[in-house]
Amino acid sequence: MNTIKLTNSKTRQKEFFTPINSCNVRMYVCGPTVYDRAHIGNARPVVVFDVLYRLLRYVYGSRHVSYVRNITDIDDKIIDRAVQAGIEIDELTSKTLNWFHEDMAALGVDYRNDPQFFEPRATEYISEMLAMIEELIKRRHAYVAKQHVLFSVESFQDYGSLSGRSTEDMIAGARVEVAPFKQNSMDFVLWKPSNNDQPGWESPWGRGRPGWHIECSAMSHALLGETFDIHGGGSDLIFPHHENEIAQSRCFCPKGDFARYWLHNEMLQVDGKKMAKSVGNFFTVRDLLNQSVPGEVIRFVLLSTHYRKPMNWTKKKADEAMMTLRKWRNLTSGIKEGRPPENVVNALADDLNTSRAVAELHRLAAVQDGPSLKAGAMLLGLLHDNLGHWYAPKSNDIDEILVERIEFWINQRNLAKIEKNYARADAIRHKLSAVGVAVLDTVDGVKWAINPAHENSGKWELLE
Ligand code: AMP
Ligand code: ZN
Secondary structure, three states: OOOOEEEEOOOOEEEEOOOOOOOOEEEEEOOOEOOOOOEHHHHHHHHHHHHHHHHHHHHHOHHHEEEEEOEEOOOHHHHHHHHHHOOOHHHHHHHHHHHHHHHHHHOOOOOOOOOOEEOOEHHHHHHHHHHHHHHHHHOOOEEEEOOEEEEOHHHOOOOOOOOOOOHHHHHHHHOOOOOOOOOOOOOEEEEEEOOOOOOOEOOOOOOEEEOHHHHHHHHHHHHHOOEEEEEEEEHHHHHHHHHHHHHHHHHHOOOOOEEEEEEEEOOEEEOOEEOOOOOOOOOEHHHHHHOOOOHHHHHHHHHOOOOOOOEEOOHHHHHHHHHHHHHHHHHHOOOOOOOOOHHHHHHHHEOOOHHHHHHHHHHHHHOOOHHHHHHHHHHOOOOOHHHOOOOOOOHHHOOHHHHHHHHHHHHHHHHHHHOOOHHHHHHHHHHHHOOOEEEEEEOOEEEEEEOOOOOOOOOHHHHO
């Protein structure tokens, strides 16, 4: 059996991974808050932990690994967005969840037929949250104030141990609401009151709704028990979210360890800043798919950087990934899935070193070892049939008249740009993109590519 090493945020060290029970390996990852399309930063943990899940299944056997990734479907951002859009909360959350499933499936993350994957929605676990909050009050780890229930940070000695922050740092970082009824400004909300326009549930403290942190403690406990193996998420969640989850869960189950290995992916950035909806510097996975960047290419780019390093999304990386994948698909067409080569498995087992695994795949491609390349790539979720719809074996299969027609429009666009008629240049780009032809402005000039999976691909009459 391969030994896996993982960097545990709790100890800040790379450690051998030893599951509590190798026949029942359990992982929990914080999932999306469903009020908007997933941006490309949100896709990073989804893809990274998908590869970890694949590796765990490979090492321990598919039936012996359980994966829980929750859905946060009650949150103030959701409430605000539903009001803005003038729709019901359920309509917003189910529409957004469908988008999330579609977009992630395009990146090769699709657990629809996986009995070992669980996707609990927070609103389905309100009674578990209420029970947990009541117990925390009983044990004096939480208190009631002005219809709120707050967790008392002072009641938990280890508070701050995951993030290793001082109290001053935590106060500055948490940007917690300063409320006069808090005993300590660090105390955080477990339950808060809802007015008649806000969604709410009956509780011993009046009609209200849960805070965000208690959701993950209640769902992980209900599905994975009081101690489980791996807890993951983006590094932006270490504080306060994961620190607060630990406080709640360990005070609720003092005999348990809660999660034994904490894994955090670093942030995807744009110009050195975290890509975030709140900053507005984001683009969605759907934006890229609509611009004919195939999901497989997005996945490849996300895995080319080790998960513990910050990464930038660039157009150049996507163009290069597309060329590489085209080459790899040419090399492996018709080859059946086999056993992944040791070097690829070892790279992944070494703290999920996907960039080293990709380098190994490049080496296998260079020596034309198609079977090993295919099997190794498949362990990273690449070169699967269901991700290959974008790939057209050879460009000379495309009929010449069509090439002429596309190049005619590319020329027209170049002319428009020379004349500074940007409106016309843009209109031509849209015309091409409407039939699945992506136009790329590169340093070596304008390049184009056809996405055969585009809904209008083949309707070339639209190009007249
Ligand atoms: P949210 O919907 O904002 O709660 O985020 C869902 C997941 O995406 C969490 O695991 C976050 O840590 C992660 N995430 C958010 N922004 C980024 C980013 N720019 N890069 C990487 N992960 C991110
Ligand atoms: Zn969480």
